[in-house]
Amino acid sequence: MKEWAKLALTEATQAGCDYADIRIGQLANEEIRIKNGIVEHLHHHTDRGFGVRVLIGDGWGFASRPQLDDNEVVSAVREACEVALASQTVRREPVNLTELEAVEASYQTQLTIDPFNVPLEHKLFLLKRAEAALHINEHIVVGLAMMKCSKEKKWFYSTAGSAIEQETVIVGAGLQVISSDGKDVQVRSYPNTFSGNYAQAGYEFIELLDLVQHAPRIAEEAVQLLTAEPCPTQVGTLILHGSQLALQIHESCGHAVELDRVLGEEAGYAGKSFLTIDKLDCYRYGSEIVNLTADATTAGGLGTYLYDDDGVPAGRVPLVEKGILVGYLSSRETAPQIGRKSGGAMRAVGWQNVPIVRMTNIHLEPGQMSKEELIATTDEGIYMEGIKSWSIDDRRYQFQFGCEIAWEIKNGKRGRLFKNPVYQGTTPAFWQNCDGIADEQDWMLWGFINCGKGEPMQMIAVSHGTSTARFRNIQIGVAEQ
Ligand SMILES: [Zn+2]
Incomplete structure (x- = not known):
């Protein structure tokens, strides 16, 4: 060689x-x-x-x-x-x-x-x-x-x-x-x-x-x-299991912080980002307890390596700290445009493709309470699991997701089963309404092998670490127009 x-x-x-x-x-x-x-x-x-x-x-x-x-x-x-x-x-x-x-x-x-x-x-x-x-x-x-x-x-x-x-x-x-x-x-x-x-x-x-x-x-x-009964339409409390929250992180944070999209250099598959550089270090993306990190060093992650395809060492880059946008996924070329050093996120799929800015492993850092406590402290809400359908606009702002299964939460306990649950919202309103994240006991890596970006399309593998989390005032079911 x-x-x-x-x-x-x-x-x-x-x-x-x-x-x-x-x-x-x-x-x-x-x-x-x-x-x-x-x-x-x-x-x-x-x-x-x-x-x-x-x-x-x-x-x-x-x-x-x-x-x-x-x-x-x-x-x-x-x-x-x-x-x-x-x-x-x-x-x-x-x-x-x-x-x-x-x-x-x-x-x-x-x-x-x-x-x-x-x-x-x-x-x-x-x-x-x-x-x-x-x-x-x-x-x-x-x-x-x-x-x-x-x-x-x-x-x-x-x-x-x-x-x-x-x-x-x-x-x-x-x-x-x-x-x-x-x-x-x-x-x-x-x-x-x-x-x-x-x-x-x-x-x-x-x-x-x-x-x-x-x-x-x-x-x-x-x-x-x-x-099962269909999931009732309401504005209420939503508890998301990691199997679905991983995709929410992927779509509303991961793709939104790719600096090439943010700078307008990449819009192919799929779109740009609402997280423009004027928002860096000042924009309230989520609530105080929301900490999101790009970590290319997580053991077992699909976005884990020693060096990226720019030859930059893998690292841990805070994206959202205490709810404030503080970082992007970047490369040797994009990072200097915002006065920073590369975060080591250049990845190519195979030898035949040029490297582009990709997700590493994007994590929602674990919270303080156990998953049981999270449910026990919820008077009324809907708990959803499993990805079924997803849609997000090309600025990564407005979304709708459908899950495979849901249960009613009543007086801190899991109750009736509901079919066809969906929820919708905007990225900042959703994350700003996060008021509970389960601890590291519930935190695990969810590996996706089908993240598409670019033209020609490069299908890459990424992981998201998350535990179950709770969100208030969420539109559950299809909103009446
Ligand atoms: Zn993707």
């Missing part, structure tokens, strides 16, 4: 580049999905290639190749330089980059069982057993069991003198069940929608999910939902 890197960086320097890096990547990916007892999808994918990024004056260029040899390396550098020279002619603002320290480093996901050493038969057996356990009666019309494992190796070299090697292993699995009585259709998922829960870990993470044990419970809930 080092020889190809040396060739690329020498070629780039000779061509007059002010900065250049090469990212060599190698990916193995396995996906399994079982539907109603049948293996519906079994996919194994490997690829290898490299991407070269160069800066000439104020123009960026990028080129990638699926073959790794001397000729391809030289040809990619030349193509990237041509793109950079063309970019320079249309660029209006100068490029100022956060300084980089030269490092030599390596990183590997901490794991016990390499998922690629687990026989396929073993994985199929587990998924088949779990899927079969969903079929508790004739109302179950679809049972799904899913698993994904990936291993990505990445070698990064830059003209700043960095040589960084990182290996990331991501695993996860989940169940989904659809019930029907001929009149209504309901759905439940475990541990969450979007194919389950995912982490940077070994196969032991999948075993700990204990899919077989949880299957009958979600199937039972899916059947009960068929005859």
Whole structure:
């Protein structure tokens, strides 16, 4: 790898580049999905290639190749330089980059069982057993069991003198069940929608999910939902379980603090942000107890690494402190535009894509009370779990979410089951009405593998740590117009 890197960086320097890096990547990916007892999808994918990024004056260029040899390396550098020279002619603002320290480093996901050493038969057996356990009666019309494992190796070299090697292993699995009585259709998922829960870990993470044990419970809930009352429309107290709050954090905080969106440099998939830079360090985003952090160092997070794809060390960046907006997700290029240093959030999906500002792991920091206390101190409210539908505008301001299941909270206790719960609001009003966050006992990481951004689209994996939290004066159900 080092020889190809040396060739690329020498070629780039000779061509007059002010900065250049090469990212060599190698990916193995396995996906399994079982539907109603049948293996519906079994996919194994490997690829290898490299991407070269160069800066000439104020123009960026990028080129990638699926073959790794001397000729391809030289040809990619030349193509990237041509793109950079063309970019320079249309660029209006100068490029100022956060300084980089030269490092030599390596990183590997901490794991016990390499998922690629687990026989396929073993994985199929587990998924088949779990899927079969969903079929508790004739109302179950679809049972799904899913698993994904990936291993990505990445070698990064830059003209700043960095040589960084990182290996990331991501695993996860989940169940989904659809019930029907001929009149209504309901759905439940475990541990969450979007194919389950995912982490940077070994196969032991999948075993700990204990899919077989949880299957009958979600199937039972899916059947009960068929005859449950619809969630009543009201302005009231909402308690959100982490499975849904993770998506709320993702959409209303994570995407809203991507500095390239904020600066108007990126609007492709999907939009800009209402959290403009005049709001930094003064805007009340949430209540006093709301602390949100971007943390690329969280063990097991899908947005965890040692260095980002700019070669910047991973760190912990406060986004919202005591309710005030205090930070953004940034890169070497975007951070200096607000007088800061890069927060290390540049990530590319695969060797074939250019890095862009992405979420790392965005957490809602845990509160003081237990989840039981949070519910016990609620006289009246609705408790919701599980992602079902989501919609947010292209400034990340106004949203509506639907959940899989809800329960009434009455006099501090969980009561009747409700179907089709939805809630809506605006981002600041929602977070400003947060008056209770459960403690670290309830706090856990929710890993999503389907965060899309950019054109061409890059689908990246991110995690959100959160516990259950309570929000007052929320429009629950569809507001009357
Ligand atoms: Zn996303």
